[in-house]
Amino acid sequence: MTTRRASPNAARRNEASRRATLTAAFDLLQEVGYAKLSIEGIAARAGVGKQTIYRWWPSKGAVVFDAFLLLSESAEGGPPVLPDTGDLEADLTAVLLATIEELNDPRYDQPMRALATEIAHDPELAAAYAERLDGPLKDAKRQRLRSAQQAGQLADDLDLDVAVEMIWGPVLNRWLQRSGPLTADYIDRVITTALNGLRPRPPAAG
Amino acid sequence: MTTRRASPNAARRNEASRRATLTAAFDLLQEVGYAKLSIEGIAARAGVGKQTIYRWWPSKGAVVFDAFLLLSESAEGGPPVLPDTGDLEADLTAVLLATIEELNDPRYDQPMRALATEIAHDPELAAAYAERLDGPLKDAKRQRLRSAQQAGQLADDLDLDVAVEMIWGPVLNRWLQRSGPLTADYIDRVITTALNGLRPRPPAAG
Numbered sequence: 001m002t003t004r005r006a007s008p009n010a011a012r013r014n015e016a017s018r019r020a021t022l023t024a025a026f027d028l029l030q031e032v033g034y035a036k037l038s039i040e041g042i043a044a045r046a047g048v049g050k051q052t053i054y055r056w057w058p059s060k061g062a063v064v065f066d067a068f069l070l071l072s073e074s075a076e077g078g079p080p081v082l083p084d085t086g087d088l089e090a091d092l093t094a095v096l097l098a099t100i101e102e103l104n105d106p107r108y109d110q111p112m113r114a115l116a117t118e119i120a121h122d123p124e125l126a127a128a129y130a131e132r133l134d135g136p137l138k139d140a141k142r143q144r145l146r147s148a149q150q151a152g153q154l155a156d157d158l159d160l161d162v163a164v165e166m167i168w169g170p171v172l173n174r175w176l177q178r179s180g181p182l183t184a185d186y187i188d189r190v191i192t193t194a195l196n197g198l199r200p201r202p203p204a205a206g
Numbered sequence: 207m208t209t210r211r212a213s214p215n216a217a218r219r220n221e222a223s224r225r226a227t228l229t230a231a232f233d234l235l236q237e238v239g240y241a242k243l244s245i246e247g248i249a250a251r252a253g254v255g256k257q258t259i260y261r262w263w264p265s266k267g268a269v270v271f272d273a274f275l276l277l278s279e280s281a282e283g284g285p286p287v288l289p290d291t292g293d294l295e296a297d298l299t300a301v302l303l304a305t306i307e308e309l310n311d312p313r314y315d316q317p318m319r320a321l322a323t324e325i326a327h328d329p330e331l332a333a334a335y336a337e338r339l340d341g342p343l344k345d346a347k348r349q350r351l352r353s354a355q356q357a358g359q360l361a362d363d364l365d366l367d368v369a370v371e372m373i374w375g376p377v378l379n380r381w382l383q384r385s386g387p388l389t390a391d392y393i394d395r396v397i398t399t400a401l402n403g404l405r406p407r408p409p410a411a412g
Contacts, residue, residue, distance in 0.1 A: 197403020
């Protein structure tokens with residue numbers, strides 16, 4: 001709790017500076033990449049004092065993280081929810097197609113790589129990411145699978161955490177390691193293989 | 207083909223310098239991380255001239271890459287092969303346990319993160335990695351699955367590339383994104399889920 005409160009005008013100005021900083025950070029990430037991103041550069045682009053940025057964020061990694069948080073906030077109102085039409089395969093396909101569209105978009109590819117590789121090297125950022133950005137998304141994924149499980153479409157004893165990783169892990173890994181193209185056909189094959197499993201399946205009765 | 211050959215003594219000296227350079231690069235990666243790794247530092251540690259290193263490698267990324275290649279060369283003689291006892295689940299478990307032992311080992315964790323994140327940012331390095339380091343390993347993984355497929359243990363129409371990603375992708379992704387611990391129990395759950403699939407399976411007849 002703060003004991004001193006900013007006046008409404010000051011609060012508005014602070015919020016405007018915060019948003020300008022985060023937007024500038026995201027734009028610069030696309031243009032110059034993470035290695036060349038600097039607090040100085042962000043301050044100049046945002047028209048905000050360098051000291052202001054240092055007062056609010058301990059590092060450029062923290063600024064970048066909040067820039068992603070702002071992006072996910074503005075995209076939707078409440079916590080993320082996956083579509084649930086009752087057709088699991090169709091819903092997963094729609095979600096993963098949207099994911100690869102983003103991953104294949106040069107505007108997002110570079111910033112998202114920067115975030116992913118910073119997480120790989122920074123356990124603190126990884127914990128913040130898991131809690132604030134990836135956590136709500138993973139809840140939504142698990143929730144969609146749970147609903148399919150309750151409808152009898154997924155195995156009763158399925159480990160939902162592992163099931164989520166089974167569907168999203170290969171796609172993220174292929175993107176990050178550049179080990180193959182992310183296409184609609186690939187998405188189909190991942191979903192089919194994850195749902196059916198590697199072992200032979202007897203033809204469904206009835 | 208080279209038209210001029212070094213004398214046997216010079217060739218031996220070159221090979222010794224090459225190995226000293228790659229060993230120094232790998233050791234320094236563990237100690238200082240990729241960002242602080244420099245050709246100067248490698249040269250000093252290896253007792254090799256900076257110019258010699260620049261003559262053989264265009265960048266520190268290329269040195270690091272060859273350090274990993276040396277590591278994989280010295281570990282085994284020919285191309286990698288996965289164990290094949292006829293029991294697919296046991297063989298995959300043995301291989302993945304060895305993988306997470308390496309990923310959980312601080313001596314390897316940092317250098318492998320450096321390689322993985324360099325690949326994420328450098329398409330040329332990613333292509334070299336796919337061809338020279340990951341390629342032979344993926345062939346071995348596909349080969350093990352193909353042998354299980356021929357034994358009727360895997361589905362006839364299984365996409366072996368996707369199947370390989372289904373088993374290894376979640377593990378690599380969890381490690382790189384630090385999204386959970388890599389334990390023997392986790393490995394069991396990944397293998398079981400990948401083999402059985404997410405959908406309910408009727409109990410096997412007979």
